[in-house]
Amino acid sequence: xxxxxxxxxxxxxxxxxxxxxxxxxxxxxxxxxxxxxxxxxxxxxxxxxxxxxxxxxxxxxxxxxxxxxxxxxxxxxxxxxxxxxxxxxxxxxxxxxxxxxxxxxxxxxxxxxxxxxxxxxxxxxxxxxxxxxxxxxxxxxxxxxxxxxxxxxxxxxxxxxxxxxxxxxxxxxxxxxxxxxxxxxxxxxxxxxxxxxxxxxxxxxxxxxxxxxxxxxxxxxxxxxxxxxxxxxxxxxxxxxxxxxxxxxxxxxxxxxxxxxxxxxxxxxxxxxxxxxxxxxxxxxxxxxxxxxxxxxxxxxxxxxxxxxxxxxxxxxxxxxxxxxxxxxxxxxxxxxxxxxxxxxxxxxxxxxxxxxxxxxxxxxxxxxxxxxxxxxxxxxxxxxxxxxxxxxxxxxxxxxxxxxxxxxxxxxxxxxxxxxxxxxxxxxxxxxxxxxxxxxxxxxxxxxxxxxxxxxxxxxxxxxxxxxxxxxxxxxxxxxxxxxxxxxxxxxxxxxxxxxxxxxxxxxxxxxxxxxxxxx
Amino acid sequence: xxxxxxxxxxxxxxxxxxxxxxxxxxxxxxxxxxxxxxxxxxxxxxxxxxxxxxxxxxxxxxxxxxxxxxxxxxxxxxxxxxxxxxxxxxxxxxxxxxxxxxxxxxxxxxxxxxxxxxxxxxxxxxxxxxxxxxxxxxxxxxxxxxxxxxxxxxxxxxxxxxxxxxxxxxxxxxxxxxxxxxxxxxxxxxxxxxxxxxxxxxxxxxxxxxxxxxxxxxxxxx
Ligand code: SF4
Ligand code: SF4
Numbered sequence: 001x002x003x004x005x006x007x008x009x010x011x012x013x014x015x016x017x018x019x020x021x022x023x024x025x026x027x028x029x030x031x032x033x034x035x036x037x038x039x040x041x042x043x044x045x046x047x048x049x050x051x052x053x054x055x056x057x058x059x060x061x062x063x064x065x066x067x068x069x070x071x072x073x074x075x076x077x078x079x080x081x082x083x084x085x086x087x088x089x090x091x092x093x094x095x096x097x098x099x100x101x102x103x104x105x106x107x108x109x110x111x112x113x114x115x116x117x118x119x120x121x122x123x124x125x126x127x128x129x130x131x132x133x134x135x136x137x138x139x140x141x142x143x144x145x146x147x148x149x150x151x152x153x154x155x156x157x158x159x160x161x162x163x164x165x166x167x168x169x170x171x172x173x174x175x176x177x178x179x180x181x182x183x184x185x186x187x188x189x190x191x192x193x194x195x196x197x198x199x200x201x202x203x204x205x206x207x208x209x210x211x212x213x214x215x216x217x218x219x220x221x222x223x224x225x226x227x228x229x230x231x232x233x234x235x236x237x238x239x240x241x242x243x244x245x246x247x248x249x250x251x252x253x254x255x256x257x258x259x260x261x262x263x264x265x266x267x268x269x270x271x272x273x274x275x276x277x278x279x280x281x282x283x284x285x286x287x288x289x290x291x292x293x294x295x296x297x298x299x300x301x302x303x304x305x306x307x308x309x310x311x312x313x314x315x316x317x318x319x320x321x322x323x324x325x326x327x328x329x330x331x332x333x334x335x336x337x338x339x340x341x342x343x344x345x346x347x348x349x350x351x352x353x354x355x356x357x358x359x360x361x362x363x364x365x366x367x368x369x370x371x372x373x374x375x376x377x378x379x380x381x382x383x384x385x386x387x388x389x390x391x392x393x394x395x396x397x398x399x400x401x402x403x404x405x406x407x408x409x410x411x412x413x414x415x416x417x418x419x420x421x422x423x424x425x426x427x428x429x430x431x432x433x434x435x436x437x438x439x440x441x442x443x444x445x446x447x448x449x450x451x452x453x454x455x456x457x458x459x460x461x462x463x464x465x466x467x468x469x470x471x472x473x474x475x476x477x478x479x480x481x482x483x484x485x486x487x488x489x490x491x492x493x494x495x496x497x498x499x500x501x502x503x504x505x506x507x508x509x510x511x512x513x514x515x516x517x518x519x520x521x
Numbered sequence: 522x523x524x525x526x527x528x529x530x531x532x533x534x535x536x537x538x539x540x541x542x543x544x545x546x547x548x549x550x551x552x553x554x555x556x557x558x559x560x561x562x563x564x565x566x567x568x569x570x571x572x573x574x575x576x577x578x579x580x581x582x583x584x585x586x587x588x589x590x591x592x593x594x595x596x597x598x599x600x601x602x603x604x605x606x607x608x609x610x611x612x613x614x615x616x617x618x619x620x621x622x623x624x625x626x627x628x629x630x631x632x633x634x635x636x637x638x639x640x641x642x643x644x645x646x647x648x649x650x651x652x653x654x655x656x657x658x659x660x661x662x663x664x665x666x667x668x669x670x671x672x673x674x675x676x677x678x679x680x681x682x683x684x685x686x687x688x689x690x691x692x693x694x695x696x697x698x699x700x701x702x703x704x705x706x707x708x709x710x711x712x713x714x715x716x717x718x719x720x721x722x723x724x725x726x727x728x729x730x731x732x733x734x735x736x737x738x739x740x741x742x743x
Contacts, residue, residue, distance in 0.1 A: 023533075025526060026529050026533060027522075027530050086545060087538075087542070087545065090541050090545050091541055094541070145551055161620055162564075162629060163631050165631055166562055166629070169560065169562040169631070169729070170560070170725060170727055170740070171562065171727055171740045171741070218534070222534050222537075222538050223538065223541075225538070226538040226539075226541065226542050230539075230542045232546075241724070241725045241741055242723045242724060242725060243551070243556060243558055243723040243724075243725060244551040244552060244723075245550065245552055245554070245723050246549070246550055246551070247548075247551045248546035248547070248548065248549070249546070249548070249549040250544070250545045250546070250547075251544040251545070251547050252544060252545065257549075258549060258551075
């Protein structure tokens with residue numbers, strides 16, 4: 001089961017990382033919209049809410065189709081605002097889909113992350129419900145088909161004395177209460193979404209809800225251009241005494257409609273329940289067998305100095321600082337196993353190497369390195385690449401650049417800075433840390449913390465005695481081996497220049513400056 | 522970033538936008554051109570019949586003195602038979618019961634029968650089955666098995682018969698049926714409809730009870 005699931009995850013991950021790599025080439029990893037899909041969905045839903053406020057001013061529950069037609073006739077405002085409302089909702093659903101696919105492909109759906117998965121599925125359901133009510137509010141032919149199918153599904157529930165489908169018999173005009181209910185749901189559901197979103201991000205530290213400005217502005221401007229150049233047209237008005245014929249179908253929200261419309265109400269409802277159960281149970285059926293689950297992090301009480309850095313760095317807020325029981329004055333880090341995803345970020349946080357998942361603490365990393373160095377020390381002038389094993393360091397990627405030695409690491413954020421120092425001391429010409437692009441990190445914040453620790457003195461920083469010009473941090477996903485090669489080549493050239501300077505011996509400032517000073521004088 | 526990458530990035534973004542625009546209005550033929558629909562929709566008050574029989578001496582002896590009435594009476598909700606014949610063939614022959622645990626709540630009929638857009642001879646009867654027989658001709662129990670199933674490939678054909686639900690019925694606080702409903706909904710009547718109708722493509726012929734509740738009519742018919 002575990003192996004088949006890994007295959008399933010990987011078969012989702014492979015095409016996704018290929019598309020990621022292609023978009024990295026076009027926009028750079030910082031502005032790759034696929035890496036920002038979750039935050040982009042939040043911004044787009046914000047755009048939907050703002051444009052919805054305008055539409056609300058002109059919508060009339062007594063004349064739904066006519067009022068939407070009037071909005072669409074406002075050339076300078078309503079026309080494009082309605083288009084932006086529609087297209088931003090569509091794009092938000094795409095962004096939600098990409099976000100969910102990434103979480104599934106990266107296996108970030110079980111254990112302590114299950115709550116985020118389940119709340120994410122609920123959020124998606126609410127977005128779809130909101131889209132459903134929004135389309136019904138227009139009361140065109142698509143609305144008619146959606147409303148009738150919805151009523152049939154409700155009639156399959158043993159809840160209503162009177163079949164809901166009789167609302168759409170056509171012997172009388174549609175009651176205003178029906179449109180009022182739709183409008184109410186269309187406004188109330190987004191409020192509920194806000195609460196579920198809060199739950200969705202409750203267990204992560206520093207959630208990213210807004211993508212970089214270039215990404216969200218680019219997306220909104222592109223959608224705005226689409227709404228102006230290709231405004232949303234009015235479909236024919238719903239007529240309950242006619243079957244809908246040619247219907248402009250929104251594939252994002254109603255792709256299921258042609259299939260479900262042919263089913264009896266109970267079968268449609270059963271399909272919906274089965275699909276929801278399947279998606280909601282992903283945390284259950286994607287979790288590895290108990291003996292294969294990575295163990296949570298542990299704290300060595302004797303080594304912990306209470307510096308709090310691990311609790312600051314943990315991306316899942318799994319570490320709390322508690323009072324010590326052994327009489328020492330400082331605090332003690334305490335890992336909550338129910339929250340720890342075993343990402344190992346804390347291993348790189350702790351200067352005294354007192355925390356981390358078993359076998360992956362700083363001390364374990366040092367012991368492993370010593371074992372490696374004892375029989376295969378780096379060759380003189382050789383560059384050592386410490387590459388994330390979900391990126392170019394993936395052993396199956398077959399990346400073996402000539403003249404360099406590639407060592408996979410579980411995550412750049414796991415790497416203790418002492419390891420970099422030890423490689424240089426052992427004779428490596430330079431150390432290239434090749435991490436996944438930051439927004440693609442399976443552990444959320446690994447590459448960011450790695451950069452801070454290596455170059456910006458974040459605790460546990462790379463020691464000052466280390467020549468940082470011989471250390472480089474670069475980003476590439478597993479399909480970007482060419483990027484890895486290019487970064488390596490650039491680093492090699494810089495190291496060669498450094499070697500020439502070193503070979504020239506120490507600089508005598510007096511002798512170097514004299515000719516210049518003489519020329520000036 | 523090179524100019525080539527920027528240009529390619531702009532083209533990809535434009536294509537994605539075009540994709541969103543196109544996918545938000547994909548053409549879909551929801552109903553084939555030659556399809557039309559016969560829709561039946563009405564609600565009638567169900568009727569109860571009281572059946573009495575004298576108590577035997579043994580039964581009387583088992584009862585306390587104050588309950589030893591001469592006759593034992595039981596109210597039984599009368600089922601209805603719905604029959605629809607289209608162009609001479611039987612499309613529906615279905616026994617329907619009132620809603621509620623005792624089947625004594627109003628009977629709701631909501632059926633949709635797909636038809637070709639053409640001329641059709643429609644005959645509908647909806648009559649109480651007295652003593653287990655409607656029109657004195659059809660066995661009520663046997664008809665349960667001959668309900669025409671909706672054709673899944675066609676339009677909105679679910680049979681929707683009111684489910685028992687005591688809570689949601691329109692009743693007064695004392696549990697009695699609402700008097701207004703009694704006035705609006707015919708009870709115990711035989712309803713009929715018989716006509717030849719021309720259906721245009723996608724047209725829905727709605728047959729319902731007339732405002733007086735005495736017969737079936739086609740709503741909105743020219
Ligand atoms: S980083 Fe290490 S020393 Fe600091 S609180 Fe955490 S376990 Fe203790
Ligand atoms: S491994 Fe460390 S950083 Fe990662 S979730 Fe567990 S406690 Fe937090």
